[in-house]
Amino acid sequence: MTAPAPASPHNAQVTAQGGASSRPPRTPVSGAPHLTQAQVGMLREIEVQDEYGQRRSIHIPAERPLTVFVDKRELVTLMTLGAAPELLVLGYLRNQRLIADVSEVASITVDWEVNAAAVRTHRGIANLEDLTAQRVVTTGCGQGTVYGSVMSQVGAVQLPPPAEARIRQSTLQTLLETMRQQDSIHRKAGSVHGCALFQGGEMLYFVEDVGRHNAIDTIAGWMGLHGVHGGDKIFYTTGRLTSEMVMKAALMGVPIIVSRNGVTHMGHELATQLGLTLFGRAANKHFLCYCGFERFDAEPLPPSPTMRVVAG
Template sequence: MKKEVSEQRAITTYKQGELQETMDVIVAEAPLTIFVNGEEFATMVCSPDHIEEMVIGFLASEGIIFFYREIQNLDLDEEGGFAYVTLHKKASLSSETHSKRFIGSCCGKSRQFYFHNDAKMAKTAASTVSLSPEQCIALMNAMQEESTAFHDTGGVHNAALCTTDDLLLTRMDIGRHNALDKLYGHCLLHRWSVRDKILVFSGRMSSEVLTKAAKIGVSVVLSKSAPTSLAIDLAEDLNITAVGFIREDKLNVYSHHDRITAKGAYHV
Protein backbone atom coordinates (compact mmCIF):
# COMPACT_ATOMS: atom_id res chain seq x y z
CA MET A 1 0.00 0.00 0.00
CA LYS A 2 1.35 3.42 -0.96
CA LYS A 3 1.64 5.90 1.89
CA GLU A 4 0.02 9.33 1.75
CA VAL A 5 2.15 12.48 1.79
CA SER A 6 -0.06 14.09 4.46
CA GLU A 7 -2.62 13.12 7.07
CA GLN A 8 -5.26 14.68 9.31
CA ARG A 9 -4.49 15.10 13.01
CA ALA A 10 -6.53 16.51 15.88
CA ILE A 11 -4.85 19.57 17.40
CA THR A 12 -5.47 22.41 19.81
CA THR A 13 -4.97 25.87 18.37
CA TYR A 14 -4.80 29.24 20.09
CA LYS A 15 -6.43 32.04 18.13
CA GLN A 16 -7.82 35.43 19.12
CA GLY A 17 -7.40 34.70 22.82
CA GLU A 18 -9.11 31.30 22.78
CA LEU A 19 -8.03 27.65 22.72
CA GLN A 20 -9.93 25.63 20.13
CA GLU A 21 -10.04 21.97 19.11
CA THR A 22 -9.68 21.48 15.36
CA MET A 23 -8.18 19.28 12.66
CA ASP A 24 -4.96 20.07 10.83
CA VAL A 25 -3.15 18.64 7.79
CA ILE A 26 0.29 17.30 8.79
CA VAL A 27 3.06 16.38 6.36
CA ALA A 28 4.04 12.70 6.44
CA GLU A 29 7.58 11.56 7.21
CA ALA A 30 8.74 8.02 6.50
CA PRO A 31 12.07 6.17 6.74
CA LEU A 32 13.53 4.46 3.69
CA THR A 33 16.44 2.02 3.79
CA ILE A 34 18.25 1.39 0.50
CA PHE A 35 20.03 -1.91 -0.18
CA VAL A 36 22.45 -2.14 -3.10
CA ASN A 37 23.41 -5.60 -4.35
CA GLY A 38 22.16 -7.06 -1.08
CA GLU A 39 24.19 -4.71 1.11
CA GLU A 40 22.61 -1.99 3.25
CA PHE A 41 23.76 1.36 1.88
CA ALA A 42 21.76 4.21 3.44
CA THR A 43 18.68 5.09 5.46
CA MET A 44 16.93 8.41 4.98
CA VAL A 45 13.67 10.03 5.99
CA CYS A 46 11.53 11.44 3.23
CA SER A 47 8.07 12.29 1.97
CA PRO A 48 6.60 9.02 0.69
CA ASP A 49 6.07 9.91 -2.96
CA HIS A 50 8.14 9.48 -6.13
CA ILE A 51 10.34 7.05 -4.20
CA GLU A 52 11.74 5.35 -7.31
CA GLU A 53 12.96 8.67 -8.67
CA MET A 54 14.50 9.60 -5.33
CA VAL A 55 16.40 6.31 -5.07
CA ILE A 56 17.75 6.65 -8.61
CA GLY A 57 18.73 10.27 -8.08
CA PHE A 58 20.34 9.54 -4.72
CA LEU A 59 22.44 6.68 -6.12
CA ALA A 60 23.58 8.90 -8.99
CA SER A 61 24.33 11.77 -6.65
CA GLU A 62 26.43 9.44 -4.50
CA GLY A 63 28.38 8.20 -7.51
CA ILE A 64 27.03 4.64 -7.32
CA ILE A 65 25.59 4.92 -10.83
CA PHE A 66 26.05 7.29 -13.75
CA PHE A 67 23.11 6.12 -15.89
CA TYR A 68 19.76 4.49 -15.18
CA ARG A 69 20.69 1.56 -17.42
CA GLU A 70 23.25 0.47 -14.80
CA ILE A 71 20.33 -0.65 -12.61
CA GLN A 72 19.31 -4.26 -13.28
CA ASN A 73 16.35 -4.25 -10.90
CA LEU A 74 14.74 -1.88 -8.39
CA ASP A 75 12.12 -3.29 -6.01
CA LEU A 76 10.24 -1.01 -3.63
CA ASP A 77 8.52 -2.03 -0.41
CA GLU A 78 6.97 1.36 0.28
CA GLU A 79 4.85 0.10 3.17
CA GLY A 80 7.87 -1.41 4.92
CA GLY A 81 10.21 1.41 3.94
CA PHE A 82 12.76 -0.54 1.87
CA ALA A 83 14.30 -0.20 -1.60
CA TYR A 84 16.26 -3.13 -3.05
CA VAL A 85 18.56 -2.21 -5.92
CA THR A 86 20.50 -4.71 -8.01
CA LEU A 87 23.14 -3.32 -10.33
CA HIS A 88 24.71 -4.86 -13.41
CA LYS A 89 28.08 -4.28 -11.74
CA LYS A 90 29.74 -4.46 -8.35
CA ALA A 91 29.46 -1.24 -6.37
CA SER A 92 31.93 0.33 -3.99
CA LEU A 93 29.89 1.23 -0.92
CA SER A 94 32.89 2.14 1.24
CA SER A 95 32.04 4.74 3.85
CA GLU A 96 35.48 6.25 3.26
CA THR A 97 34.67 6.91 -0.39
CA HIS A 98 31.38 8.57 0.48
CA SER A 99 32.37 10.58 3.56
CA LYS A 100 36.05 11.49 3.37
CA ARG A 101 36.94 14.97 2.20
CA PHE A 102 38.70 15.32 -1.14
CA ILE A 103 41.55 17.82 -1.03
CA GLY A 104 42.39 18.81 -4.59
CA SER A 105 45.11 20.94 -6.13
CA CYS A 106 42.81 23.59 -7.60
CA CYS A 107 44.87 26.70 -6.84
CA GLY A 108 42.83 27.35 -3.72
CA LYS A 109 39.49 27.20 -5.50
CA SER A 110 36.41 25.78 -3.84
CA ARG A 111 36.60 22.32 -5.38
CA GLN A 112 38.86 21.36 -2.47
CA PHE A 113 35.73 21.27 -0.30
CA TYR A 114 34.10 18.41 -2.21
CA PHE A 115 33.66 14.92 -0.88
CA HIS A 116 35.21 12.21 -3.06
CA ASN A 117 31.88 11.41 -4.74
CA ASP A 118 31.19 15.12 -5.25
CA ALA A 119 34.48 15.58 -7.09
CA LYS A 120 33.55 12.65 -9.31
CA MET A 121 29.97 13.65 -10.08
CA ALA A 122 29.80 17.46 -10.14
CA LYS A 123 29.71 19.02 -13.61
CA THR A 124 30.95 22.44 -14.73
CA ALA A 125 28.03 24.18 -16.44
CA ALA A 126 28.51 25.00 -20.11
CA SER A 127 25.12 26.46 -21.10
CA THR A 128 24.73 30.02 -22.38
CA VAL A 129 21.05 30.17 -21.39
CA SER A 130 19.96 33.58 -20.09
CA LEU A 131 16.78 35.03 -18.60
CA SER A 132 15.47 38.31 -17.28
CA PRO A 133 14.79 39.18 -13.64
CA GLU A 134 11.07 39.15 -14.48
CA GLN A 135 11.37 35.57 -15.73
CA CYS A 136 13.20 34.54 -12.54
CA ILE A 137 10.40 35.99 -10.42
CA ALA A 138 7.68 34.41 -12.58
CA LEU A 139 9.27 30.95 -12.33
CA MET A 140 9.57 31.21 -8.54
CA ASN A 141 5.93 32.30 -8.24
CA ALA A 142 4.78 29.48 -10.52
CA MET A 143 6.59 26.85 -8.46
CA GLN A 144 5.19 28.19 -5.20
CA GLU A 145 1.65 28.33 -6.57
CA GLU A 146 1.82 24.73 -7.78
CA SER A 147 2.87 23.29 -4.41
CA THR A 148 -0.38 22.08 -2.88
CA ALA A 149 1.55 20.09 -0.24
CA PHE A 150 3.21 23.26 1.02
CA HIS A 151 -0.05 25.20 1.04
CA ASP A 152 -1.72 22.35 2.99
CA THR A 153 1.05 21.65 5.51
CA GLY A 154 3.76 24.33 5.36
CA GLY A 155 6.25 21.52 5.97
CA VAL A 156 7.96 20.67 2.67
CA HIS A 157 10.66 21.96 0.35
CA ASN A 158 9.87 22.47 -3.33
CA ALA A 159 12.10 22.15 -6.38
CA ALA A 160 11.40 22.49 -10.09
CA LEU A 161 13.14 22.12 -13.43
CA CYS A 162 12.17 24.81 -15.91
CA THR A 163 12.79 26.41 -19.23
CA THR A 164 13.15 30.19 -19.18
CA ASP A 165 9.36 30.51 -19.40
CA ASP A 166 7.69 27.36 -18.06
CA LEU A 167 7.81 24.75 -15.32
CA LEU A 168 8.64 21.30 -16.69
CA LEU A 169 8.74 19.22 -13.52
CA THR A 170 8.10 19.90 -9.83
CA ARG A 171 8.90 17.74 -6.82
CA MET A 172 8.50 18.22 -3.08
CA ASP A 173 9.87 16.57 0.04
CA ILE A 174 10.41 17.21 3.74
CA GLY A 175 14.15 17.06 2.90
CA ARG A 176 15.55 19.59 0.45
CA HIS A 177 18.13 17.08 -0.82
CA ASN A 178 15.41 14.50 -1.40
CA ALA A 179 13.42 16.95 -3.55
CA LEU A 180 16.49 17.52 -5.71
CA ASP A 181 17.21 13.78 -5.94
CA LYS A 182 13.66 13.21 -7.18
CA LEU A 183 14.26 15.68 -10.00
CA TYR A 184 17.61 14.07 -10.79
CA GLY A 185 16.12 10.58 -10.77
CA HIS A 186 13.33 11.62 -13.13
CA CYS A 187 15.86 13.06 -15.57
CA LEU A 188 17.92 9.85 -15.52
CA LEU A 189 14.87 7.61 -15.75
CA HIS A 190 13.47 9.47 -18.77
CA ARG A 191 16.80 10.53 -20.31
CA TRP A 192 16.08 14.23 -20.07
CA SER A 193 18.74 16.69 -21.20
CA VAL A 194 19.11 19.38 -18.53
CA ARG A 195 21.99 21.45 -19.90
CA ASP A 196 19.74 24.38 -20.83
CA LYS A 197 17.31 23.94 -17.93
CA ILE A 198 16.90 26.06 -14.79
CA LEU A 199 16.59 24.79 -11.23
CA VAL A 200 14.12 26.63 -8.98
CA PHE A 201 14.34 25.90 -5.27
CA SER A 202 12.39 27.05 -2.22
CA GLY A 203 15.06 26.65 0.45
CA ARG A 204 18.41 28.05 1.46
CA MET A 205 21.12 27.71 -1.18
CA SER A 206 23.82 25.84 0.76
CA SER A 207 27.00 24.37 -0.69
CA GLU A 208 25.35 20.95 -0.63
CA VAL A 209 22.38 22.22 -2.64
CA LEU A 210 24.70 23.91 -5.13
CA THR A 211 26.70 20.69 -5.49
CA LYS A 212 23.49 18.74 -6.11
CA ALA A 213 22.60 21.24 -8.84
CA ALA A 214 26.03 20.72 -10.41
CA LYS A 215 25.52 16.95 -10.37
CA ILE A 216 22.15 17.32 -12.08
CA GLY A 217 23.86 19.52 -14.67
CA VAL A 218 21.93 22.81 -14.63
CA SER A 219 23.61 26.18 -15.13
CA VAL A 220 21.15 28.46 -13.27
CA VAL A 221 19.83 28.01 -9.71
CA LEU A 222 17.01 30.25 -8.48
CA SER A 223 16.28 30.28 -4.74
CA LYS A 224 13.69 31.99 -2.58
CA SER A 225 16.19 32.17 0.26
CA ALA A 226 19.80 33.08 1.01
CA PRO A 227 23.02 31.48 -0.26
CA THR A 228 26.00 30.60 1.88
CA SER A 229 29.49 31.89 1.15
CA LEU A 230 30.71 28.44 0.13
CA ALA A 231 27.73 28.00 -2.20
CA ILE A 232 28.73 31.21 -3.98
CA ASP A 233 32.36 30.03 -4.20
CA LEU A 234 31.20 26.74 -5.71
CA ALA A 235 28.88 28.52 -8.14
CA GLU A 236 31.73 30.73 -9.34
CA ASP A 237 33.99 27.70 -9.72
CA LEU A 238 31.40 25.59 -11.56
CA ASN A 239 30.12 28.33 -13.90
CA ILE A 240 26.66 28.30 -12.29
CA THR A 241 24.52 31.42 -11.95
CA ALA A 242 23.19 31.59 -8.38
CA VAL A 243 20.19 33.86 -7.75
CA GLY A 244 18.72 34.23 -4.26
CA PHE A 245 16.12 36.11 -2.23
CA ILE A 246 13.59 35.97 -5.09
CA ARG A 247 10.64 37.55 -3.34
CA GLU A 248 7.90 39.81 -4.72
CA ASP A 249 9.73 42.01 -7.25
CA LYS A 250 13.28 41.64 -5.91
CA LEU A 251 16.24 39.28 -6.28
CA ASN A 252 20.02 39.12 -5.83
CA VAL A 253 22.47 37.66 -8.36
CA TYR A 254 25.55 36.21 -6.65
CA SER A 255 27.59 34.59 -9.42
CA HIS A 256 27.98 34.60 -13.21
CA HIS A 257 25.78 37.67 -13.58
CA ASP A 258 25.89 37.58 -17.38
CA ARG A 259 23.05 35.03 -17.57
CA ILE A 260 20.60 37.44 -15.91
CA THR A 261 19.76 40.25 -18.33
CA ALA A 262 17.45 43.24 -18.04
CA LYS A 263 15.10 42.81 -21.02
CA GLY A 264 18.05 41.40 -22.94
CA ALA A 265 19.59 44.85 -23.22
CA TYR A 266 22.86 44.32 -21.46
CA HIS A 267 25.07 41.86 -19.62
CA VAL A 268 26.50 42.74 -16.21
Protein backbone atom coordinates in the same frame (compact mmCIF):
# COMPACT_ATOMS: atom_id res chain seq x y z
CA MET B 1 -6.97 10.23 7.62
CA THR B 2 -4.51 9.68 4.77
CA ALA B 3 -4.43 12.04 1.81
CA PRO B 4 -4.41 10.40 -1.63
CA ALA B 5 -1.03 9.93 -3.30
CA PRO B 6 -0.32 11.47 -6.70
CA ALA B 7 -0.80 9.26 -9.72
CA SER B 8 2.08 8.04 -11.90
CA PRO B 9 4.81 10.29 -10.52
CA HIS B 10 7.50 8.75 -12.72
CA ASN B 11 6.06 10.14 -15.94
CA ALA B 12 4.75 13.36 -14.44
CA GLN B 13 5.16 16.45 -16.57
CA VAL B 14 3.35 19.39 -15.05
CA THR B 15 2.47 22.97 -15.70
CA ALA B 16 1.94 25.75 -13.17
CA GLN B 17 -1.56 24.49 -12.53
CA GLY B 18 -0.34 20.98 -11.78
CA GLY B 19 -2.25 19.46 -14.68
CA ALA B 20 -1.04 17.55 -17.70
CA SER B 21 1.37 19.34 -20.00
CA SER B 22 0.51 20.04 -23.61
CA ARG B 23 3.65 18.11 -24.51
CA PRO B 24 3.36 14.33 -24.96
CA PRO B 25 4.36 12.31 -21.90
CA ARG B 26 8.06 11.52 -21.69
CA THR B 27 9.12 7.93 -22.06
CA PRO B 28 12.05 6.33 -20.20
CA VAL B 29 15.38 6.07 -21.96
CA SER B 30 16.51 2.80 -23.50
CA GLY B 31 17.88 0.49 -20.84
CA ALA B 32 16.12 2.35 -18.01
CA PRO B 33 15.55 0.34 -14.83
CA HIS B 34 12.20 -1.12 -13.92
CA LEU B 35 10.64 0.98 -11.17
CA THR B 36 7.72 0.19 -8.96
CA GLN B 37 5.24 2.99 -8.28
CA ALA B 38 4.86 2.60 -4.55
CA GLN B 39 2.43 5.38 -3.83
CA VAL B 40 1.80 6.37 -0.26
CA GLY B 41 -0.22 8.99 1.59
CA MET B 42 1.85 12.11 2.15
CA LEU B 43 -0.36 13.78 4.76
CA ARG B 44 -1.69 12.74 8.15
CA GLU B 45 -4.61 14.28 10.00
CA ILE B 46 -4.11 15.10 13.69
CA GLU B 47 -5.94 17.07 16.35
CA VAL B 48 -4.36 20.25 17.75
CA GLN B 49 -5.27 22.84 20.34
CA ASP B 50 -4.55 26.53 19.71
CA GLU B 51 -3.85 29.51 21.97
CA TYR B 52 -7.58 30.09 22.42
CA GLY B 53 -8.16 26.59 23.76
CA GLN B 54 -9.91 25.53 20.56
CA ARG B 55 -9.34 22.04 19.19
CA ARG B 56 -9.43 21.27 15.49
CA SER B 57 -8.04 18.87 12.90
CA ILE B 58 -5.12 19.78 10.66
CA HIS B 59 -2.86 17.94 8.19
CA ILE B 60 0.86 17.45 8.70
CA PRO B 61 3.45 15.86 6.36
CA ALA B 62 3.89 12.11 6.79
CA GLU B 63 7.66 11.78 7.20
CA ARG B 64 8.86 8.17 7.03
CA PRO B 65 12.16 6.26 6.79
CA LEU B 66 13.20 4.54 3.57
CA THR B 67 16.18 2.19 3.93
CA VAL B 68 18.02 1.67 0.66
CA PHE B 69 19.62 -1.70 -0.10
CA VAL B 70 21.94 -2.03 -3.10
CA ASP B 71 22.31 -5.63 -4.22
CA LYS B 72 21.17 -6.69 -0.72
CA ARG B 73 23.74 -4.46 1.01
CA GLU B 74 22.31 -1.73 3.25
CA LEU B 75 23.46 1.69 2.03
CA VAL B 76 21.52 4.49 3.73
CA THR B 77 18.21 5.39 5.35
CA LEU B 78 16.51 8.43 3.84
CA MET B 79 13.82 10.31 5.74
CA THR B 80 11.27 11.20 3.10
CA LEU B 81 7.73 12.23 2.32
CA GLY B 82 7.53 9.45 -0.26
CA ALA B 83 6.23 11.45 -3.23
CA ALA B 84 8.27 9.47 -5.78
CA PRO B 85 10.53 7.15 -3.78
CA GLU B 86 11.92 5.23 -6.75
CA LEU B 87 13.06 8.46 -8.41
CA LEU B 88 14.50 9.64 -5.10
CA VAL B 89 16.64 6.51 -4.81
CA LEU B 90 17.70 6.66 -8.47
CA GLY B 91 18.64 10.32 -8.16
CA TYR B 92 20.48 9.69 -4.90
CA LEU B 93 22.65 7.08 -6.58
CA ARG B 94 23.33 9.46 -9.49
CA ASN B 95 24.07 12.54 -7.37
CA GLN B 96 26.34 10.54 -5.08
CA ARG B 97 28.16 9.31 -8.19
CA LEU B 98 27.62 5.69 -7.19
CA ILE B 99 26.33 5.08 -10.73
CA ALA B 100 27.31 6.90 -13.91
CA ASP B 101 24.16 6.06 -15.84
CA VAL B 102 20.68 4.81 -14.98
CA SER B 103 21.19 1.82 -17.29
CA GLU B 104 23.50 0.35 -14.64
CA VAL B 105 20.42 -0.24 -12.48
CA ALA B 106 18.17 -3.18 -13.34
CA SER B 107 15.32 -2.35 -10.94
CA ILE B 108 14.26 -0.37 -7.88
CA THR B 109 11.53 -1.93 -5.77
CA VAL B 110 9.97 0.08 -2.94
CA ASP B 111 7.90 -1.66 -0.28
CA TRP B 112 6.30 0.67 2.26
CA GLU B 113 5.22 -2.24 4.45
CA VAL B 114 8.87 -2.63 5.45
CA ASN B 115 9.99 0.93 4.57
CA ALA B 116 12.68 -0.36 2.21
CA ALA B 117 13.93 0.16 -1.33
CA ALA B 118 15.73 -2.75 -2.99
CA VAL B 119 18.10 -1.69 -5.77
CA ARG B 120 19.30 -4.41 -8.10
CA THR B 121 22.16 -3.53 -10.44
CA HIS B 122 23.33 -5.44 -13.51
CA ARG B 123 26.98 -5.83 -12.50
CA GLY B 124 27.22 -4.43 -8.99
CA ILE B 125 28.86 -1.15 -7.94
CA ALA B 126 32.63 -1.42 -7.99
CA ASN B 127 34.41 -0.28 -4.82
CA LEU B 128 31.12 0.59 -3.14
CA GLU B 129 32.62 0.42 0.35
CA ASP B 130 35.51 2.70 -0.63
CA LEU B 131 33.21 5.17 -2.35
CA THR B 132 30.98 5.48 0.72
CA ALA B 133 33.68 5.30 3.40
CA GLN B 134 34.02 9.06 3.94
CA ARG B 135 30.77 10.82 4.79
CA VAL B 136 30.07 14.50 5.31
CA VAL B 137 26.93 15.43 7.23
CA THR B 138 25.66 18.56 5.50
CA THR B 139 23.39 21.41 6.49
CA GLY B 140 20.58 19.92 4.43
CA CYS B 141 17.20 19.75 6.20
CA GLY B 142 16.98 16.37 7.89
CA GLN B 143 20.81 16.18 7.72
CA GLY B 144 21.89 15.35 4.23
CA THR B 145 24.94 13.17 3.64
CA VAL B 146 27.53 13.61 0.91
CA TYR B 147 30.23 11.04 0.29
CA GLY B 148 33.79 12.31 0.04
CA SER B 149 34.20 10.85 -3.45
CA VAL B 150 31.55 13.27 -4.73
CA MET B 151 33.40 16.36 -3.56
CA SER B 152 36.50 15.24 -5.43
CA GLN B 153 34.56 15.16 -8.70
CA VAL B 154 33.09 18.66 -8.52
CA GLY B 155 36.12 20.17 -10.24
CA ALA B 156 35.40 18.09 -13.34
CA VAL B 157 31.96 19.68 -13.82
CA GLN B 158 31.59 21.45 -17.17
CA LEU B 159 28.60 23.73 -17.71
CA PRO B 160 27.55 25.35 -20.99
CA PRO B 161 29.06 28.79 -21.64
CA PRO B 162 26.99 31.91 -20.84
CA ALA B 163 26.21 32.45 -24.52
CA GLU B 164 24.34 29.11 -24.58
CA ALA B 165 22.64 29.17 -21.17
CA ARG B 166 21.02 32.44 -20.16
CA ILE B 167 17.93 33.76 -18.40
CA ARG B 168 15.99 36.98 -18.95
CA GLN B 169 14.47 38.86 -16.05
CA SER B 170 11.02 38.42 -17.59
CA THR B 171 11.57 34.64 -17.73
CA LEU B 172 12.62 34.66 -14.08
CA GLN B 173 9.43 36.51 -13.16
CA THR B 174 7.33 34.02 -15.15
CA LEU B 175 9.03 31.20 -13.25
CA LEU B 176 8.33 32.86 -9.90
CA GLU B 177 4.69 33.44 -10.81
CA THR B 178 4.38 29.77 -11.79
CA MET B 179 5.71 28.75 -8.39
CA ARG B 180 3.40 31.22 -6.62
CA GLN B 181 0.39 29.54 -8.24
CA GLN B 182 1.62 25.96 -7.77
CA ASP B 183 -0.63 23.85 -5.58
CA SER B 184 1.51 22.27 -2.90
CA ILE B 185 1.63 20.27 0.29
CA HIS B 186 3.40 23.24 1.88
CA ARG B 187 0.25 25.34 1.49
CA LYS B 188 -1.83 22.65 3.17
CA ALA B 189 0.55 21.50 5.89
CA GLY B 190 3.87 23.38 5.78
CA SER B 191 7.11 21.72 6.95
CA VAL B 192 8.30 20.63 3.48
CA HIS B 193 10.54 21.96 0.73
CA GLY B 194 9.62 22.15 -2.95
CA CYS B 195 11.94 21.89 -5.94
CA ALA B 196 11.18 22.26 -9.63
CA LEU B 197 12.92 21.95 -12.98
CA PHE B 198 12.18 24.57 -15.62
CA GLN B 199 12.98 25.03 -19.28
CA GLY B 200 12.59 28.73 -19.80
CA GLY B 201 9.32 29.66 -18.10
CA GLU B 202 7.83 26.16 -18.41
CA MET B 203 7.82 23.86 -15.43
CA LEU B 204 8.84 20.32 -16.37
CA TYR B 205 8.72 18.61 -12.98
CA PHE B 206 7.85 19.58 -9.40
CA VAL B 207 8.29 17.61 -6.20
CA GLU B 208 8.16 18.23 -2.45
CA ASP B 209 9.93 16.44 0.37
CA VAL B 210 10.86 16.95 4.00
CA GLY B 211 14.41 17.83 2.93
CA ARG B 212 15.45 19.90 -0.05
CA HIS B 213 18.29 17.46 -0.78
CA ASN B 214 15.71 14.69 -1.23
CA ALA B 215 13.69 16.87 -3.60
CA ILE B 216 16.69 17.67 -5.81
CA ASP B 217 17.70 13.99 -5.84
CA THR B 218 14.18 13.10 -7.01
CA ILE B 219 14.50 15.58 -9.87
CA ALA B 220 17.89 14.08 -10.75
CA GLY B 221 16.22 10.67 -10.87
CA TRP B 222 13.47 11.97 -13.15
CA MET B 223 16.05 13.56 -15.46
CA GLY B 224 18.11 10.38 -15.63
CA LEU B 225 15.09 8.16 -16.25
CA HIS B 226 13.95 10.29 -19.19
CA GLY B 227 17.32 11.33 -20.59
CA VAL B 228 16.75 15.02 -19.80
CA HIS B 229 19.93 17.11 -19.93
CA GLY B 230 20.44 20.11 -17.67
CA GLY B 231 22.34 22.54 -19.86
CA ASP B 232 19.29 24.57 -20.90
CA LYS B 233 17.35 24.10 -17.66
CA ILE B 234 16.75 26.16 -14.51
CA PHE B 235 16.52 24.63 -11.05
CA TYR B 236 14.19 26.17 -8.46
CA THR B 237 14.10 25.43 -4.74
CA THR B 238 12.34 26.87 -1.72
CA GLY B 239 15.38 25.97 0.39
CA ARG B 240 18.60 27.83 1.02
CA LEU B 241 21.49 27.41 -1.39
CA THR B 242 24.13 25.54 0.56
CA SER B 243 27.24 24.00 -0.98
CA GLU B 244 25.39 20.68 -1.17
CA MET B 245 22.54 22.10 -3.25
CA VAL B 246 24.89 24.01 -5.54
CA MET B 247 27.05 20.92 -6.00
CA LYS B 248 24.11 18.67 -6.86
CA ALA B 249 22.70 21.15 -9.38
CA ALA B 250 26.14 21.39 -11.00
CA LEU B 251 26.47 17.59 -11.15
CA MET B 252 23.06 17.55 -12.90
CA GLY B 253 24.46 20.00 -15.45
CA VAL B 254 22.04 22.81 -14.53
CA PRO B 255 23.77 26.23 -14.77
CA ILE B 256 21.07 28.47 -13.25
CA ILE B 257 19.59 28.09 -9.75
CA VAL B 258 16.75 30.09 -8.22
CA SER B 259 15.86 30.00 -4.52
CA ARG B 260 13.12 31.57 -2.46
CA ASN B 261 15.67 31.56 0.34
CA GLY B 262 19.25 32.82 0.64
CA VAL B 263 22.74 31.45 0.01
CA THR B 264 25.56 30.38 2.31
CA HIS B 265 29.18 31.46 1.95
CA MET B 266 30.31 28.03 0.77
CA GLY B 267 27.38 27.83 -1.64
CA HIS B 268 28.35 31.19 -3.13
CA GLU B 269 32.04 30.27 -3.36
CA LEU B 270 31.33 26.96 -5.08
CA ALA B 271 28.87 28.51 -7.54
CA THR B 272 31.38 31.23 -8.43
CA GLN B 273 34.11 28.64 -8.93
CA LEU B 274 31.93 26.53 -11.22
CA GLY B 275 30.36 29.39 -13.16
CA LEU B 276 26.77 28.96 -11.99
CA THR B 277 24.25 31.75 -11.75
CA LEU B 278 22.50 32.00 -8.38
CA PHE B 279 19.31 33.89 -7.59
CA GLY B 280 18.09 34.11 -4.02
CA ARG B 281 15.38 35.85 -1.99
CA ALA B 282 13.31 35.36 -5.12
CA ALA B 283 9.56 35.86 -4.78
CA ASN B 284 7.04 37.83 -6.80
CA LYS B 285 9.16 40.40 -8.65
CA HIS B 286 11.92 40.60 -6.08
CA PHE B 287 15.25 38.77 -6.23
CA LEU B 288 18.97 39.05 -5.66
CA CYS B 289 21.45 37.74 -8.24
CA TYR B 290 24.39 36.59 -6.13
CA CYS B 291 26.80 35.53 -8.87
CA GLY B 292 26.98 34.55 -12.53
CA PHE B 293 25.78 37.94 -13.77
CA GLU B 294 27.09 37.09 -17.26
CA ARG B 295 24.18 34.64 -17.77
CA PHE B 296 21.54 37.18 -16.72
CA ASP B 297 19.79 39.54 -19.14
CA ALA B 298 18.52 42.17 -16.73
CA GLU B 299 15.36 44.15 -17.47
CA PRO B 300 15.37 46.51 -14.49
CA LEU B 301 12.05 47.50 -12.98
CA PRO B 302 11.27 51.22 -12.66
CA PRO B 303 12.00 52.67 -9.20
CA SER B 304 9.20 52.35 -6.69
CA PRO B 305 7.40 55.63 -5.93
CA THR B 306 8.28 55.10 -2.28
CA MET B 307 12.02 54.90 -2.97
CA ARG B 308 14.00 57.94 -1.87
CA VAL B 309 16.85 59.37 -3.86
CA VAL B 310 19.76 60.20 -1.58
CA ALA B 311 21.78 63.18 -2.71
CA GLY B 312 25.48 62.47 -3.09
